[in-house]
Amino acid sequence: MSDKGVEDVFKWSEDGKPVKVDKWNATTVKNALDDAVRMIMTKHFKYDENHTLxxxxxxxxxxxxxxxxxxxxxxxxxxxxxxxxxxxxxxxxxxxxxxxxxxxxxxxERNHFLIVHQKDQAGVDPDKVWTIDSCMKRFDDMYTLSLLFEDNQNNLRQESSFTKSVGCWFDENGELVGENFLMDVTALHDGLKSEKKKK
Incomplete structure (x- = not known):
C-alpha cells in the first residue's frame, strides 16, 4: 500500500494532523485506536457505518x-x-x-463500538455485516480487536481477533504510526475474508 493511501486514511482529525495521544492514558489510547479502526473500515474499505446501537x-x-x-x-x-x-x-x-x-x-451493546455494512456491488444480495469490538484493561498496554463477519444469505458467521501491545502502533512521542496499525487491521480483515472464500 502506498504511503499516500495511509496518509489519506489517517487524516481524520479536524486539523488534518497526525493522531497524537498521551501514551500513559489507556482510555485516550483505546479511543484513538477505536477511531482509527472506524476510519479504516469506512474510508479504506468503504463500508457503510450502521448507527443503530x-x-x-x-x-x-x-x-x-x-x-x-x-x-x-x-x-x-x-x-x-x-x-x-x-x-x-x-x-x-x-x-x-x-x-x-x-x-x-x-x-x-457490549464492547461493540462499530457496525458496518458491506454492500453488494450489484445491489442484489443483502448486506454483509461486520461488527467490531475492542478491549483494553485500565492498567494494561494490550489492545484486543475482534472482528465478527456475518453473511446471513449464506448462514455464515466468523470471528477473529488479535491482541497486541499498543507500543506496536505508537512512537515515543505518542503519535500513531498509521501504516503499522492499518497493516494489522487489514490482515485481520483479509484473514476473515479468505476463510469465507474457502468455505
Whole structure:
C-alpha cells in the first residue's frame, strides 16, 4: 500500500494532523485506536457505518432526561406536595430507564463500538455485516480487536481477533504510526475474508 493511501486514511482529525495521544492514558489510547479502526473500515474499505446501537442508546438517554426535566418543571410550577405523584412517576421512570440502559450496554451493546455494512456491488444480495469490538484493561498496554463477519444469505458467521501491545502502533512521542496499525487491521480483515472464500 502506498504511503499516500495511509496518509489519506489517517487524516481524520479536524486539523488534518497526525493522531497524537498521551501514551500513559489507556482510555485516550483505546479511543484513538477505536477511531482509527472506524476510519479504516469506512474510508479504506468503504463500508457503510450502521448507527443503530448508538441511536438506541441515545433514545433511552433522551427519554430518561425528559422524565427528569418534566419532574423539575412540574415541581417548579406546582411545588411539593402538589407535585408528589408526578415526581414519583418521573423519578421511578428515570431509574427504570437507567436500569434498562445498563442492561442494554451490558448485553446488547457490549464492547461493540462499530457496525458496518458491506454492500453488494450489484445491489442484489443483502448486506454483509461486520461488527467490531475492542478491549483494553485500565492498567494494561494490550489492545484486543475482534472482528465478527456475518453473511446471513449464506448462514455464515466468523470471528477473529488479535491482541497486541499498543507500543506496536505508537512512537515515543505518542503519535500513531498509521501504516503499522492499518497493516494489522487489514490482515485481520483479509484473514476473515479468505476463510469465507474457502468455505
Amino acid at each position: 448508538m441511536d438506541q442508546r441515545l433514545v433511552i438517554c433522551t427519554v430518561a432526561c425528559l422524565f427528569a426535566a418534566t419532574a423539575l418543571v412540574y415541581d417548579f410550577l406546582r411545588p411539593f406536595p402538589e407535585s408528589r405523584l408526578v415526581l414519583l412517576v418521573c423519578v421511578v421512570s428515570y431509574f427504570v430507564l437507567m436500569g434498562v440502559l445498563t442492561l442494554y450496554t451490558t448485553y446488547v
